[in-house]
Amino acid sequence: MASAAKRLDVVPGTPAPQVSFEAVTLQLGGKTIIENLSLGVRPGEFLCIIGASGCGKTTALRLAAGLYQPTSGKVNFDGQRMREPRREIAIVFQDYGKALLPWRTAAGNVSLALEAGGMPSAERLARIEELLRTVGLPGHAGKYPSEMSGGMQQRLQIARCLAQEPKTLLMDEPFGALDAMTRQGLQDEVLSLVAASGATVIFVTHDLEEAIYLGDRVIGLLPHPGRIGIELAVNLPRPRDQLSTREHPEFLRLRRQLFDFIKATEQ
Amino acid sequence: MNRAALLWRMASFAIAAGFVALWQLIANLNLVSPVFLPGPDRAWTALVRGFSSGDLWSKLAGTLEHMAYGWLAASIAGIAIGAIIGSSRMMRTYVAPSLEFLRPLPVSAIIPVAIAMLGLTQAMALFVIAFGAIWPIMLATIHGFAAVEPRLYEVARSLQMSRLAVIFKIALPSASPDILAGMRLSLTVALILSVVCEILAGLDGLGHWVLLSARAFRSADLFAGVILLGVTGYVTSVAMSLAEHRLLAWQAAQR
Numbered sequence A: 001m002a003s004a005a006k007r008l009d010v011v012p013g014t015p016a017p018q019v020s021f022e023a024v025t026l027q028l029g030g031k032t033i034i035e036n037l038s039l040g041v042r043p044g045e046f047l048c049i050i051g052a053s054g055c056g057k058t059t060a061l062r063l064a065a066g067l068y069q070p071t072s073g074k075v076n077f078d079g080q081r082m083r084e085p086r087r088e089i090a091i092v093f094q095d096y097g098k099a100l101l102p103w104r105t106a107a108g109n110v111s112l113a114l115e116a117g118g119m120p121s122a123e124r125l126a127r128i129e130e131l132l133r134t135v136g137l138p139g140h141a142g143k144y145p146s147e148m149s150g151g152m153q154q155r156l157q158i159a160r161c162l163a164q165e166p167k168t169l170l171m172d173e174p175f176g177a178l179d180a181m182t183r184q185g186l187q188d189e190v191l192s193l194v195a196a197s198g199a200t201v202i203f204v205t206h207d208l209e210e211a212i213y214l215g216d217r218v219i220g221l222l223p224h225p226g227r228i229g230i231e232l233a234v235n236l237p238r239p240r241d242q243l244s245t246r247e248h249p250e251f252l253r254l255r256r257q258l259f260d261f262i263k264a265t266e267q
Numbered sequence B: 001m002n003r004a005a006l007l008w009r010m011a012s013f014a015i016a017a018g019f020v021a022l023w024q025l026i027a028n029l030n031l032v033s034p035v036f037l038p039g040p041d042r043a044w045t046a047l048v049r050g051f052s053s054g055d056l057w058s059k060l061a062g063t064l065e066h067m068a069y070g071w072l073a074a075s076i077a078g079i080a081i082g083a084i085i086g087s088s089r090m091m092r093t094y095v096a097p098s099l100e101f102l103r104p105l106p107v108s109a110i111i112p113v114a115i116a117m118l119g120l121t122q123a124m125a126l127f128v129i130a131f132g133a134i135w136p137i138m139l140a141t142i143h144g145f146a147a148v149e150p151r152l153y154e155v156a157r158s159l160q161m162s163r164l165a166v167i168f169k170i171a172l173p174s175a176s177p178d179i180l181a182g183m184r185l186s187l188t189v190a191l192i193l194s195v196v197c198e199i200l201a202g203l204d205g206l207g208h209w210v211l212l213s214a215r216a217f218r219s220a221d222l223f224a225g226v227i228l229l230g231v232t233g234y235v236t237s238v239a240m241s242l243a244e245h246r247l248l249a250w251q252a253a254q255r
Helices: A002-008 A057-065 A106-116 A121-134 A150-163 A180-197 A208-214 A249-266 B003-028 B040-053 B055-086 B089-102 B107-118 B122-146 B150-158 B163-201 B206-215 B219-247 B249-254
Strands: A019-028 A031-041 A046-051 A072-077 A089-092 A168-172 A200-204 A217-222 A227-233
Touching (some): A019 A057, A057 A089, A057 A168, A057 A200, A106 A121, A121 A150, A150 A180, A180 A208, A200 A208, B003 B040, B055 B206, B055 B219, B107 B122, B163 B206, B163 B219, B206 B219, B219 B249
Parallel strands (some): A046 A200, A089 A168, A168 A200
Antiparallel strands (some): A019 A072, A217 A227
């Protein structure tokens, strides 16, 4: 990606977070979903958020996307307060079946993001083809989402998000509904896509191993109301590998730590 | 088309042919006076004669014109109003009950009102046809707009799409199956009301032709007009189905 190199050289030595939560509290319908959450995500960082269901991890992601506004506190992006969603922040939803336009083909779905970005129609076709190839869907441009498997549809949604040329990519349990083999393949693809684009990622999952495998850092949330319960740096070599990374003593240690954390929250 | 479908199609044609034959038999046996019931042979002759003299062409054109203008006006207004009501929960809550009161109102009941206000004019016909045909379209559009997947609105928000783009790229296509179904229903309503208006207001069209033929005891001409109206209804509805099929090709992929 041409713009990727440009972004990467911003990363070194810049401690300013790209996404930051400053004492964020969110109440919905009289219930406190998230309380006093403070968090900074460095540019280019891969942050994973885990937690038991109902701990507010999806809500935190929606706050980062600008789809919710905090009741108190601030969510900042590049030092500016977020008041509404912006194109530089793309979000991959878990329910790809609902997030794609069923009346548009794969190419049309990717095109939606390019149209929103104001790309002239003459340039779109080549870009669409490139994006579909990037996510491993070459030759499927003319297919409707309903003609594609779950894994392919999620790839398509990722392609649409990449078409936004996001600085930050938010992923809400993107592989939760996929089978184990497809999931592992997509994990590796996301890692290489992110490495190539230099985007910052916030990745929500309930799969502890997935969080360690992908992330530079893993945050565990405590439920009722959502707040940070554990924070772990993942010092595993990159590129990651499905076999050797998962057998690494550090991986096993982190997994144990997170497992104990989740077990404690459930009691 | 596979073998079974072909057989069914042939069977349906055979049954239609059987009805025509039965009609011919009844006419030939003079079970009903030929003054009131012509056979299919005489109706066909009248149809051919009407077309070759040009009379039926202009009547058919008149009816099609009434129907098309009324239906198009109903479609545009119905989709626009339906979109406004359907995309706002507040509007749905406040306006929907009034619509439920107006909807079952027989349109024939407002014809005298329309005549009183607009006279026996084309404008009156346009108003009545559009008023009758708007309901299925408007209600279908409201339903279609209300049922847009909320997730898609979030996608639109994170893409920072404009309001107009959201309507034309998300809401309208999402509601299009409902809207087109409503438009198909309205097509029939528009034809019925065209005929009614022509009969009541003496406007040029097949309705007027049928009325005059009946009064003059020209039963063959009467039946020619009725047949032509049936064909009009059938052809427009088939054309609409084809258009629907084309526009909603993505739905066929979904099944």
